[in-house]
Amino acid sequence: MTARMPTALAATFLMLAPHAAQAQNIEGFRPLFEDRLHQQGDGFSLCVNTLSMTAPFERALASAIGDILLTDVKIIDIEPNAPVRPLDTALSYTAEQIYILMAEQCDGFMGFSIAAGYPDWLTVSRPYLVGENILITKDPTVERLEDIPTDRPIGSRFGTAGDASLITYLQSLPETRRWKRFGYGENTLLLERLDDGTVASGVIWEPTLQFATKGDPAAAGYRQIAAPFNISASQVGIGIRTIDSYLKEELADAIEALVEDGTIDALMREHHLAGETSAAQTSLNR
CATH class of the missing domain: 3.40.190.10 (Periplasmic binding protein-like II)
Incomplete structure (x- = not known):
């Protein structure tokens, strides 16, 4: 109905x-x-x-x-x-x-x-x-966030638990060692910016990533990397x-x-x- x-x-x-x-x-x-x-x-x-x-x-x-x-x-x-x-x-x-x-x-x-x-x-x-909200990338050389130069931005979906965790972590860092955060109003755009290299990594809800890739993120080129901060589920x-x-x-x-x-x-x-x-x-x- x-x-x-x-x-x-x-x-x-x-x-x-x-x-x-x-x-x-x-x-x-x-x-x-x-x-x-x-x-x-x-x-x-x-x-x-x-x-x-x-x-x-x-x-x-x-x-x-x-x-x-x-x-x-x-x-x-x-x-x-x-x-x-x-x-x-x-x-x-x-x-x-x-x-x-x-x-x-x-x-x-x-x-x-x-x-x-x-x-x-x-x-x-x-x-x-x-x-879980996870940190992902499409760069095969990156294994953890610290592998990404600080002049490369990190993406996230506005208003999510993952976004809040990322903001809290970035604000705890000295400005000279802080990545830029690019916030997006929808997950589709976040993944598009990962695909075209606008952002080097992104925080995303894992069920969203699974749904976007029909249950196979690896086949679409996405990899989870280690985050140096706790990301709320x-x-x-x-x-x-x-x-x-x-x-x-x-x-x-x-x-x-x-x-x-x-x-x-x-x-x-x-x-x-x-x-x-x-x-x-x-x-x-x-």
């Missing part, structure tokens, strides 16, 4: 005063948000960003969650209302629009970063996907209404079981989010 912004609620949302505070916008929908019961009887619905690179994996995972919990999971594809970058996962809806979607049809919304700060009405499940979970604490517990139990039995690793490989050398979720997702 594919859905856009719910029509009746969207019309109401768009009629709100354009300069009203976000909290005021949300308050108008709070009674519906808090009173809505699960619409699937004993089951529940999970919404998926249909154009995200992780969407096929997340649909398969949602079905596996239903199998583990012996319940019906209704999978709803949500079409973004703005262009989506091919190698990114962000949903282009605002917080208010997410609120409306969860008020009317989404018991859970897949694809939420664990690290991000969220309003009080939203919580995030245990992560179902933990991916990125974790992805399911966004849930804070009031649905029981659902959060159920999802945590299901995800734990699917991590432990290897299902999530198998689904990640099937959908080109992990390769043969990728660390297993049993070691990353604890």
Whole structure:
């Protein structure tokens, strides 16, 4: 099932005063948000960003969650209302629009970063996907960051955990020994700049690299190199209404079981989010 912004609620949302505070916008929908019961009887619905690179994996995972919990999971594809970058996962809806979607049809919304700060009405499940951010290059002579001259820039994707780790490290270095950082607004552009030599190395989420190369980065010429600093992993979970604490517990139990039995690793490989050398979720997702 594919859905856009719910029509009746969207019309109401768009009629709100354009300069009203976000909290005021949300308050108008709070009674519906808090009173809505699960619409699937004993089951529940999970919404998926249909154009995200992780969407096929997340649909398969949602079905596996239903199998583990012996319940019906209704999978709803949500079409973004703005262009989506091919190698990114962000949903282009605002917080208010997410609120409306969860008020009317989404018991859970897949694809939420664990690290991000969220309003009080939203919580995030245990992560179902933990991916390392890695330092890569296409230069066969480079084995570690220190092999790269400091006049050659390092690339990263704006706003990611890997980008934050790189910034922290570079700021700790004396200016005379500091590489330049070139930040890019999308992963496709980051990989293109690695390909054409604009940047000598780049920090990227490993599932993104795996997806971009159909599970074989080496065949595409990419190599992971040693980083002299700790790069935080990125974790992805399911966004849930804070009031649905029981659902959060159920999802945590299901995800734990699917991590432990290897299902999530198998689904990640099937959908080109992990390769043969990728660390297993049993070691990353604890």
